[in-house]
Amino acid sequence: xxxxxxxxxxxxxxxxxxxxxxxxxxxxxxxxxxxxxxxxxxxxxxxxxxxxxxxxxxxxxxxxxxxxxxxxxxxxxxxxxxxxxxxxxxxxxxxxxxxxxxxxxxxxxxxxxxxxxxxxxxxxxxxxxxxxxxxxxxxxxxxxxxxxxxxxxxxxxxxxxxxxxxxxxxxxxxxxxxxxxxxxxxxxxxxxxxxxxx
Amino acid sequence: xxxxxxxxxxxxxxxxxxxxxxxxxxxxxxxxxxxxxxxxxxxxxxxxxxxxxxxxxxxxxxxxxxxxxxxxxxxxxxxxxxxxxxxxxxxxxxxxxxxxxxxxxxxxxxxxxxxxxxxxxxxxxxxxxxxxxxxxxxxxxxxxxxxxxxxxxxxxxxxxxxxxxxxxxxxxxxxxxxxxxxxxxxxxxxxxxxxxxxxxxxxxxxxxxxxxxxxxxxxxxxxxxxxxxxxxxxxxxxxxxxxxxxxxxxxxxxxxxxxxxxxxxxxxxxxxxxxxxxxxxxxxxxxxxxxxxxxxxxxxxxxxxxxxxxxxxxxxxxxxxxxxxxxxxxxxxxxxxxxxxxxxxxxxxxxxxxxxxxxxxxxxxxxxxxxxx
Numbered sequence: 001x002x003x004x005x006x007x008x009x010x011x012x013x014x015x016x017x018x019x020x021x022x023x024x025x026x027x028x029x030x031x032x033x034x035x036x037x038x039x040x041x042x043x044x045x046x047x048x049x050x051x052x053x054x055x056x057x058x059x060x061x062x063x064x065x066x067x068x069x070x071x072x073x074x075x076x077x078x079x080x081x082x083x084x085x086x087x088x089x090x091x092x093x094x095x096x097x098x099x100x101x102x103x104x105x106x107x108x109x110x111x112x113x114x115x116x117x118x119x120x121x122x123x124x125x126x127x128x129x130x131x132x133x134x135x136x137x138x139x140x141x142x143x144x145x146x147x148x149x150x151x152x153x154x155x156x157x158x159x160x161x162x163x164x165x166x167x168x169x170x171x172x173x174x175x176x177x178x179x180x181x182x183x184x185x186x187x188x189x190x191x192x193x194x195x196x197x198x
Numbered sequence: 199x200x201x202x203x204x205x206x207x208x209x210x211x212x213x214x215x216x217x218x219x220x221x222x223x224x225x226x227x228x229x230x231x232x233x234x235x236x237x238x239x240x241x242x243x244x245x246x247x248x249x250x251x252x253x254x255x256x257x258x259x260x261x262x263x264x265x266x267x268x269x270x271x272x273x274x275x276x277x278x279x280x281x282x283x284x285x286x287x288x289x290x291x292x293x294x295x296x297x298x299x300x301x302x303x304x305x306x307x308x309x310x311x312x313x314x315x316x317x318x319x320x321x322x323x324x325x326x327x328x329x330x331x332x333x334x335x336x337x338x339x340x341x342x343x344x345x346x347x348x349x350x351x352x353x354x355x356x357x358x359x360x361x362x363x364x365x366x367x368x369x370x371x372x373x374x375x376x377x378x379x380x381x382x383x384x385x386x387x388x389x390x391x392x393x394x395x396x397x398x399x400x401x402x403x404x405x406x407x408x409x410x411x412x413x414x415x416x417x418x419x420x421x422x423x424x425x426x427x428x429x430x431x432x433x434x435x436x437x438x439x440x441x442x443x444x445x446x447x448x449x450x451x452x453x454x455x456x457x458x459x460x461x462x463x464x465x466x467x468x469x470x471x472x473x474x475x476x477x478x479x480x481x482x483x484x485x486x487x488x489x490x491x492x493x494x495x496x497x498x499x500x501x502x503x504x505x506x507x508x509x510x511x512x513x514x515x516x517x518x519x520x521x522x523x524x525x526x527x528x529x530x531x532x533x534x535x536x537x538x539x540x541x542x543x544x545x546x547x548x549x550x551x552x553x554x555x556x557x558x559x560x561x562x563x564x565x566x567x568x569x570x571x
Binding site: 121 | 564568
């Protein structure tokens with residue numbers, strides 16, 4: 001029997017033991033998972049980010065401009081020095097500012113213009129009419145600066161019904177996907193590990 | 199005489215190589231560089247009944263002598279993009295058009311180099327859309343700051359935050375806050391930090407622990423700053439515990455397993471899930487439910503909302519979550535932007551209606567305004 005498969009199976013059972021209650025087996029598996037994953041991501045960060053995107057450009061290709069993000073990265077560590085901790089806010093503010101700035105055009109494209117265009121459907125069949133009605137009533141539901149009464153109230157109520165229909169369908173769809181994951185895990189335990197099923 | 203014949207033969211063989219008509223290479227427009235588009239017009243290439251089927255594309259720099267093959271394309275394709283060019287270096291392309299009988303025509307382009315463009319002119323509509331949004335938001339923020347009071351309808355999930363923190367105080371148990379798996383570039387994570395600030399002010403006032411396990415080191419650093427600022431703002435910086443705002447792991451299920459463990463061992467009275475969530479949402483919410491914690495979730499992850507709805511006491515659905523910061527803080531600037539967003543929703547609704555009517559009556563050109571290049 002493959003020792004790797006056996007270890008994976010034991011850890012799987014240890015994680016499943018959480019369904020009964022918190023216990024030492026679960027704690028052990030949890031800490032192994034945490035420790036291994038942190039170690040793994042440290043290595044990934046070094047090999048996929050630090051070396052190819054910082055060390056090679058600076059030390060091999062001579063692109064000195066990369067020193068700036070390198071210094072900003074190092075400034076994050078100033079958090080551990082009480083007197084200089086305030087300077088760690090500089091890279092943080094750059095990350096948030098750049099992140100928000102880059103997100104704006106992306107959201108405008110994907111979440112607004114593309115969605116508006118996709119909703120402009122010809123009112124020639126019931127399906128299209130329902131889609132447009134759903135979008136408009138959901139927009140009414142998300143209108144915050146007026147009380148949901150009268151026509152607004154009716155629109156908002158219709159909007160929340162459309163939302164609940166969506167949530168119900170996504171719930172069922174995702175649960176099916178999760179059941180298939182469980183089946184995969186059972187196959188691993190009963191077939192790969194114990195060899196009880198073909 | 200032999201030399202003359204040889205010169206004539208070589209000249210005859212090389213003649214096609216000198217041809218440029220119908221073939222060109224240009225710097226690919228509206229890109230970030232490192233790309234050259236090679237174009238051939240089948241109608242302008244005298245095929246002489248060769249029945250051309252494919253094109254082999256080769257390139258060399260202006261200073262090199264040897265040709266390097268970079269790809270093959272069907273003759274009918276008309277264009278080929280070389281996306282392995284170095285910016286600023288002049289390249290010459292040679293196209294070998296091959297017919298069914300194996301005979302070939304050879305064409306060569308002028309030298310061309312790639313460069314990055316600052317503006318993508320195909321996305322002017324995005325720029326206009328952003329300018330309109332900014333203008334509308336700034337207008338309402340300005341009005342709000344001038345003293346105009348904007349109404350915000352009650353949002354049950356947000357009204358419950360105060361109650362949830364109060365419950366934790368009565369029970370003497372901590373509040374657990376999770377920002378999910380989003381990094382600091384995500385709008386939902388930025389919004390989460392604003393909600394966190396309001397929650398931290400309450401936990402500081404009531405002197406109850408606020409636990410914030412995280413799966414992104416940068417978010418952890420930002421959260422530590424936000425929580426410390428909130429504690430300082432309420433006059434209780436001494437109550438701030440940096441060790442309670444901590445990084446766990448980047449691993450999705452490692453994070454879920456660890457937060458589950460924390461819930462079972464520290465038994466928080468209140469769980470707040472605000473941010474971007476993925477498959478771990480139900481694992482977290484179910485565990486929180488099993489320990490009897492009051493749970494409030496808010497996310498823009500539409501698929502995960504359904505799981506939060508079944509397992510949490512209150513859920514902020516999509517846009518409600520983004521309105522949370524304005525609602526909790528009552529900051530005139532955020533309330534003004536909330537009103538501006540509402541006005542933009544009206545504009546979107548009207549545009550959708552107009553577009554649907556236009557398409558119904560055959561004016562499909564209206565849709566092109568929203569096309570993104």
